[in-house]
Amino acid sequence: MNSSKILEIKNLHKLFGDFKAVNNISLQVNKGDIYGFLGPNGAGKSTTLRMVLGLIKPSEGNIFINNENISGNNRRYLNDIGALIEKPDFYKNLSALDNLKILYKMSRLKNNHRVFEVLNEVDLWEKRNQKVGGFSQGMKQRLGIAQTLLHEPSLIILDEPSNGLDPQGQADMRELILRINKEMQITVIISSHILSEIEKIANRMVVINNGEKILEGNVRKLMSKELLKVSLKSSDTVRLSEFLKSENIEIEVRNDDIIALINEESIPNVIRKITQKNIPISEVKQMRTLEELFLGLTK
Amino acid sequence: MMQLTLIELFKIIKRPRTYIGFLAIFLTVGAMQLAMYYEGEELISIAIQNLENDFRLEGKIINTNLMTYILLNSLIIHIPILICLVTGDSIAGEASTGTLRLILQKPYSRTQIYLAKALSGFIYTISLIIFLALMTYVLGYFLFGSGDLIVLRRGVTVISSDDVVWRFCLAFCSGALSMLVVASLSMMISSFVNNAIGPIVGTISIIIGLNIIFTLGAPLFKNLIPYIFTSHFIKWQYFFDFQIEIDKLKLSVIVQLAYIIVFNTIGIFHFNRKDILS
Numbered sequence: 010m011n012s013s014k015i016l017e018i019k020n021l022h023k024l025f026g027d028f029k030a031v032n033n034i035s036l037q038v039n040k041g042d043i044y045g046f047l048g049p050n051g052a053g054k055s056t057t058l059r060m061v062l063g064l065i066k067p068s069e070g071n072i073f074i075n076n077e078n079i080s081g082n083n084r085r086y087l088n089d090i091g092a093l094i095e096k097p098d099f100y101k102n103l104s105a106l107d108n109l110k111i112l113y114k115m116s117r118l119k120n121n122h123r124v125f126e127v128l129n130e131v132d133l134w135e136k137r138n139q140k141v142g143g144f145s146q147g148m149k150q151r152l153g154i155a156q157t158l159l160h161e162p163s164l165i166i167l168d169e170p171s172n173g174l175d176p177q178g179q180a181d182m183r184e185l186i187l188r189i190n191k192e193m194q195i196t197v198i199i200s201s202h203i204l205s206e207i208e209k210i211a212n213r214m215v216v217i218n219n220g221e222k223i224l225e226g227n228v229r230k231l232m233s234k235e236l237l238k239v240s241l242k243s244s245d246t247v248r249l250s251e252f253l254k255s256e257n258i259e260i261e262v263r264n265d266d267i268i269a270l271i272n273e274e275s276i277p278n279v280i281r282k283i284t285q286k287n288i289p290i291s292e293v294k295q296m297r298t299l300e301e302l303f304l305g306l307t308k
Numbered sequence: 309m310m311q312l313t314l315i316e317l318f319k320i321i322k323r324p325r326t327y328i329g330f331l332a333i334f335l336t337v338g339a340m341q342l343a344m345y346y347e348g349e350e351l352i353s354i355a356i357q358n359l360e361n362d363f364r365l366e367g368k369i370i371n372t373n374l375m376t377y378i379l380l381n382s383l384i385i386h387i388p389i390l391i392c393l394v395t396g397d398s399i400a401g402e403a404s405t406g407t408l409r410l411i412l413q414k415p416y417s418r419t420q421i422y423l424a425k426a427l428s429g430f431i432y433t434i435s436l437i438i439f440l441a442l443m444t445y446v447l448g449y450f451l452f453g454s455g456d457l458i459v460l461r462r463g464v465t466v467i468s469s470d471d472v473v474w475r476f477c478l479a480f481c482s483g484a485l486s487m488l489v490v491a492s493l494s495m496m497i498s499s500f501v502n503n504a505i506g507p508i509v510g511t512i513s514i515i516i517g518l519n520i521i522f523t524l525g526a527p528l529f530k531n532l533i534p535y536i537f538t539s540h541f542i543k544w545q546y547f548f549d550f551q552i553e554i555d556k557l558k559l560s561v562i563v564q565l566a567y568i569i570v571f572n573t574i575g576i577f578h579f580n581r582k583d584i585l586s
Contacts, residue, residue: 025583059409059583059584059585062412062413063412063413064409064412064413064583064584065583065584065585066581066583084415084416084417085415086415087413087414087415088415090413092413094409094413095406096406098405098406098407098409098410099407099410100319100322100405100407101405102322102323102324103319103322107318107322111315111318111319111411112410112411112414114311114315115312115315115411115414115416116414116415117311117415117416156410
């Protein structure tokens with residue numbers, strides 16, 4: 010494995026009875042990334058992230074954190090990860106300070122000053138003795154971020170961190186995430202069902218839907234207007250994908266279609282070559298923006 | 309492990325529902341003691357009407373020892389409900405409020421977290437029993453004073469006031485052991501569900517159901533009764549027999565310890581396999 014990878018997921022599956030919540034997802038997150046996890050509600054984002062955190066047991070597949078396979082009862086890796094899953098839930102009858110102290114002690118750490126530092130970092134110092142039950146959604150989200158930073162992890166996972174926040178709150182949250190990534194040099198995985206949110210903040214991203222990976226790559230490249238996203242349907246995706254790879258075209262293979270990033274001018278040439286090689290294609294669809302692609306694939 | 313247990317105890321101390329148990333004991337014991345203080349003579353004279361035909365009773369029948377003996381009977385239903393309020397909430401309550409996923413992201417194993425919760429639940433249970441003992445005995449002492457204890461069980465046993473304290477100590481220990489079985493049962497149920505009501509309703513339903521079987525004494529279940537944990541809830545009464553049946557008490561301790569181990573093992577096993585979806 011490449012040493013710059015902080016998280017690698019290989020062929021991850023999760024079944025709830027007959028329902029495939031996560032179906033053969035593989036992806037990698039590099040150190041220093043702000044990695045977007047994009048998909049509609051119910052796509053399998055939270056399930057995948059919960060598997061990374063050991064909250065849900067995978068049915069199949071492997072997860073590596075810093076090159077270490079986390080399957081089994083190994084829990085040490087969790088000291089390297091901070092996470093805020095779905096919504097920031099705390100002990101409502103306790104103060105922000107007491108909540109953080111509990112979580113800090115559960116991280117088996119000794120330096121109590123860290124609790125005060127993170128409260129300052131998220132601007133909650135003044136409210137530290139206030140009960141969390143009286144916090145606004147924005148304050149809870151900031152406290153949620155604070156608890157992810159307590160043990161100085163190298164990776165933080167934020168599942169829909171902007172949920173329930175007003176536009177100003179969302180902007181503040183983005184600023185905070187960028188600061189965490191740049192100043193503290195912490196890798197961030199952020200999941201969202203809103204493309205623009207990921208576009209504004211992430212440098213790499215994955216798109217998932219119905220538990221399957223649709224696309225993964227550099228956000229700028231995926232959002233580029235020069236490269237067209239072309240969806241090709243074929244009954245022989247193996248030969249088609251081999252051909253496209255031989256032409257140095259970036260692709261993602263789904264069940265019976267392939268998403269390819271192709272220069273607009275070279276599309277006719279690529280289609281001609283495919284037909285010359287007798288590779289069956291039943292549909293070619295062009296989508297100029299990732300938004301169109303995302304909406305098209307997820308509707 | 310010690311750190312985790314202290315954290316769990318801190319959470320219990322800070323939860324308002326923890327004090328419902330203490331408040332309920334304070335109110336019920338206080339109310340019963342006051343009722344007995346004002347109307348006890350009349351009530352007792354009805355209860356011992358037959359006895360007075362054969363014996364001449366002298367001295368204070370209503371005293372702190374009798375009151376403590378009567379109130380220990382609340383161990384069957386009343387105290388289990390109060391225990392479940394806290395122990396049943398420890399996993400299921402955290403699952404429903406979402407804090408369970410927060411603590412399971414920390415580098416402690418689920419077994420350690422379960423054991424810390426069980427241990428702190430046991431400490432709460434024991435403290436509730438100690439509070440019951442203090443409330444019944446100490447308050448009773450101030451209201452009624454001491455005296456010989458008359459026990460109407462398998463005939464009449466009169467225990468001298470000098471000979472009764474150690475019996476009560478062991479009776480409360482026996483009661484505490486029974487309540488640890490209840491705590492373990494509600495912890496186990498708590499690991500299966502995601503709402504705090506489930507373990508309370510589940511535990512009390514099981515206790516009531518088994519108590520009915522035990523009380524009916526149907527021949528079909530006759531051989532099973534010594535191994536049903538609810539049948540041991542009243543074993544503390546054995547300490548007030550003239551001849552204490554040590555063998556039966558030993559069996560009772562073994563059966564109850566076995567239940568504690570089995571309930572917690574099932575709870576840990578399931579908790580380790582559980583997907584946290586809340």
